Amino acid sequence: MKKIKVAVIGVGSISKEHLRSYTNHPEVELYAVCDINEERANRIGTEYGVSKIYYSYQEALTDPEIDAVSICTWNQTHAEISIAALDAGKHVLVEKPLCKTVEEALRIQEAVKRSGKILQVGFVRRYDNNVQMLRTFAEAGEFGEIYYAKASAIRRLGNPGGWFADVERSGGGPLIDIGVHMIDLCWYMMGKPKVKSVSGNTYRKLGNRAHIEHLSFYKAADWDPSLNTVEDLANAIIRFENGASLMVDVSFSLHAKEDEMKVKLYGDKGSYEIDPEIAIVTEKHNTILNITPQMDHKGFHFDSSFQNEINHFVQCVQTGQQPLSPVEDGLEIMKILCAIYESAAKGVEVSL
Numbered sequence: 001m002k003k004i005k006v007a008v009i010g011v012g013s014i015s016k017e018h019l020r021s022y023t024n025h026p027e028v029e030l031y032a033v034c035d036i037n038e039e040r041a042n043r044i045g046t047e048y049g050v051s052k053i054y055y056s057y058q059e060a061l062t063d064p065e066i067d068a069v070s071i072c073t074w075n076q077t078h079a080e081i082s083i084a085a086l087d088a089g090k091h092v093l094v095e096k097p098l099c100k101t102v103e104e105a106l107r108i109q110e111a112v113k114r115s116g117k118i119l120q121v122g123f124v125r126r127y128d129n130n131v132q133m134l135r136t137f138a139e140a141g142e143f144g145e146i147y148y149a150k151a152s153a154i155r156r157l158g159n160p161g162g163w164f165a166d167v168e169r170s171g172g173g174p175l176i177d178i179g180v181h182m183i184d185l186c187w188y189m190m191g192k193p194k195v196k197s198v199s200g201n202t203y204r205k206l207g208n209r210a211h212i213e214h215l216s217f218y219k220a221a222d223w224d225p226s227l228n229t230v231e232d233l234a235n236a237i238i239r240f241e242n243g244a245s246l247m248v249d250v251s252f253s254l255h256a257k258e259d260e261m262k263v264k265l266y267g268d269k270g271s272y273e274i275d276p277e278i279a280i281v282t283e284k285h286n287t288i289l290n291i292t293p294q295m296d297h298k299g300f301h302f303d304s305s306f307q308n309e310i311n312h313f314v315q316c317v318q319t320g321q322q323p324l325s326p327v328e329d330g331l332e333i334m335k336i337l338c339a340i341y342e343s344a345a346k347g348v349e350v351s352l
């Protein structure tokens with residue numbers, strides 16, 4: 001089969017996972033990189049030995065050699081670059097969140113329809129082996145009807161700064177950055193039920209805690225403590241039409257004793273935990289059983305999940321099969337995220 005020629009647009013932090021995974025794929029040629037930061041584009045392009053280095057995505061998209069692109073740029077560019085790439089006849093893997101607004105998501109969906117090209121949203125948590133294993137159990141009815149889910153991604157000190165902390169470029173703080181993963185993972189595992197309403201709260205109480213000493217944390221390359229226009233904490237309850245509910249809380253800054261990652265889903269026959277470690281809880285012969293599935297990794301495994309995500313994208317491009325995380329799902333998640341921000345701003349529950 002002819003090798004697929006790929007360009008990675010935006011070669012900052014997360015692009016490394018895309019670049020590595022494409023390089024590992026025997027049916028892919030990592031053909032080009034593109035970044036508005038010329039020094040970074042040159043450095044990464046040279047490191048990976050690509051054929052072309054671009055400093056403008058518009059120019060890259062005119063290259064007829066490119067079959068598909070990964071979009072790993074700041075959130076506010078996702079819609080514009082995705083639409084331009086689809087209209088240029090390229091298949092698209094776009095990092096999460098799909099974009100910043102529901103209106104943008106609808107425009108991306110239209111571009112997918114008119115181009116007939118593949119667009120896969122980078123909901124990488126779906127591609128984790130543990131998650132797919134638990135899906136098999138869920139689809140076999142092991143947990144019965146899932147009616148309650150609960151997810152937390154709490155950082156006590158973890159505002160990455162730079163564009164992440166600039167609402168104009170990011171679209172929001174921990175909710176749109178890490179909440180998007182938590183909400184998507186639960187919604188997907190619940191069988192993508194239709195959302196009825198959301199009620200959310202956002203807080204800006206602690207800022208980025210730039211004064212904290214003796215504890216290090218991840219900082220974006222262009223970290224600037226004076227810039228922070230996003231929330232520190234968001235929480236929400238999401239009600240579904242089938243009666244199920246999801247509770248979520250996420251933070252960049254919080255007076256928490258420690259960081260916390262928890263994802264738990266409860267059904268009427270059993271339950272399971274995805275974060276921090278996989279577990280299955282059920283009952284048999286009047287006895288509660290806590291079961292530990294034996295897998296390579298107890299928790300979310302970054303590298304293999306990205307490799308699975310890229311492998312799936314390549315397979316969709318080769319076969320025309322619809323991705324596991326299609327644009328429609330990106331749109332639904334944008335509706336939920338935007339409704340949570342709206343609910344928080346108005347102080348009322350928002351119906352969808």
Ligand SMILES: NC(=O)c1ccc[n+]([C@@H]2O[C@H](COP(=O)([O-])OP(=O)(O)OC[C@H]3O[C@@H](n4cnc5c(N)ncnc54)[C@H](O)[C@@H]3O)[C@@H](O)[C@H]2O)c1
Binds near residue numbers: 012097124
């Ligand atoms: N799936 C995940 O777990 C995960 C993790 C981290 C980040 N992300 C997402 O990946 C995206 C990038 O995040 P990051 O942490 O790599 O950010 P980053 O700032 O490290 O890298 C982004 C790069 O995009 C470049 N860029 C910005 N606008 C551009 C444009 N118009 N054309 C070309 N290049 C442009 C920047 O110069 C920078 O090099 C974000 O959408 C983020 O939400 C996903």
